[in-house]
Amino acid sequence: MTCSSRRRREAISFVSLQFLILWLPVTVGAFALACRWRPTAAVGLLVAVSVLFCAQAGPIALAVLTTSILGNFGAVALIGRLAPGSTMRRLVVAGAIIANLAPLVAFKVAQQVLPVALPLGLAFYTLQQITFVIDAQKPGVERLGLLRFAAWGSFFGQLPAGPIGAYGRIAPQFARLGFTAPTGADIARGGALVLAGVVKKTWLADPMARKVDAVLTAVDLGAVTPVEAWTAAWGYTLQLYLDFSAYSDIAIGVGLCFGLLLPINFNSPLKASSPGQYVMRWHMSLMTFVRDYVFEPVFRIARKLPIQPTSRRYGVAWALATLVAYLVVAAWHTAALLPLLQGLGVAALLIVLQFARQNARGAPRPIGVVEQRARQVAGQALILIAVAVIALMLRVGDGQTLGRVLPALVDVKAIFAGLAQGIDLAGAYPNARLPGVRTLAMMGVVTTIVLVCPNTMQIFGIPGATPAPDWLRWRPTLLWGGLTVGLLLLALIGVTRPVQQYGFIYAQF
DSSP, X not given: OOOOOOOOOOOOOSSSHHIIIIIHHHHHHHHHHHHXXXXXXXXXXXXXXXXXXXXXXXXXXXXXXXXXXXXXXXXXXXXXXXXXTOHXXXXXXXXXXXXXXXXXXXXXXXXXXXXXXOOTTHHHHHHHHHHHHHHTXXXXXXXXXXXXXXXXXXXXXXXXXXXXXXXXXXXXXXXXTTTXXXXXXXXXXXXXXXXXXXXXXXXXXXXXXXXXXXXXXXXXXXXXOHHHHHHHHHHHHHHHHHHHHHHHHXXXXXXXXXXXXXXXXXXXXXXXXXXXXXXXXXXXXXXXXXXXXXXXXXXXXHTXXXXXXXXXXHHHHHHHXXXXXXXXXXXXXOOOHHHHHHHHHHHHHHHHHHHHHHHOOSOOOOOOHHHHHHHHHHHHHHHHHXXXXXXXXXXXXXXXXXXXXXXXXXXXXXXXXXXXXXXXXXXXXXXXXXXXXXXXXXXXXXXXXXXXXXXXXXXXXXXXXXXXXXXXXXXXXXXXXXXXXXXXXXXXXXXXXXXXXXXXSGGGO
């Protein structure tokens, strides 16, 4: 979870009038017509549109993407000619994985000393291509021709920031792509989900970002109160979640418009009551990749260590796999030292807690419903506090600013002094110059939406999400059509308002 200040040349923004009224409708319409004429033409059209989308981000972005697609397709073709299990085959597979990672590592390291940005989507399609190198060797996995493979590797709907779709799971959809035109219901649901993401971005995430910026500007000037400090910490947590959640809504919605079901990226992580739940419910496509292609291979290797008894050997293997997995997640986000240390610290904490549970003596006593609920609430509260503090540390970055804002979070004297003088809502932000009542009300409303309401995957009935109540589940009906029109109006107002707009945070990786 980090926010990079480096900006690339912008591709066509998902949150723009051009995308909403021109790019997406024209592309979906042309694709649907091509499906009725010739499936191959439909696939070729999607590849051409994706290439044009990437080209808007500059020649370097297009060159890196093209090299990745052609290089991996050729590498897997070579691997297929080598004897299964042979040393040469393993070496070529390892070389292909290293070749995929090399550009990503080079750009990440360069970012620490130079004002450079990653080519569009590099951090995401690199991992996708690694799944191709590994999955394509498995028996029964779909084999795509170059054109359909290019459609999978470059699909503009997920190019900027995922979701990361493993080849073995997603390839069958691209093998069928174009043979059947997307249904009207899928296009309607996908379009409504895109609009919901745009509304979430422009009316929730970006306004939260402006308030966080106002507080941190005051911090830079040397003054901050506990209310302002916690507004920055929790506000950035909400901004980060809503920003990436909005992007994922749009990406999955765009996929539906073409008859594609992309992986779910969020399952209300801020509702989690344990660290493990939080990790697996945030950026789920990344964590699924790490589980399947990092944790499990490391665990399989480590469990062969000469350690006795077996239970201890498996415990050590789990700990090593967990440590490597969290370091990979941290390094994927950034090569900066602080996030790497934080990833190491989180992994160490989880390992210690797990071993402490296993070594606890005595049978666990029965827990009543009330106590169980109290534990869940307490666990969730602790997670939210920890996440907010870590998010703030990543958002600020500057040591001097961090040295001002962190003490304000725990300034108990100032907190009690404020309570003793009475809560002045109007003057809650004396340094940030924010309207107190409106800011606190917005924080309360957004927090309620995030912690209480069903998420968009549930409301739109995306497979894999826990269904929302029937009355709250999207359907192609007149009522939901009217609500979609309302989303369209809000989205159009949101993308044209004369206010500061922010790029998607994860699209900067």
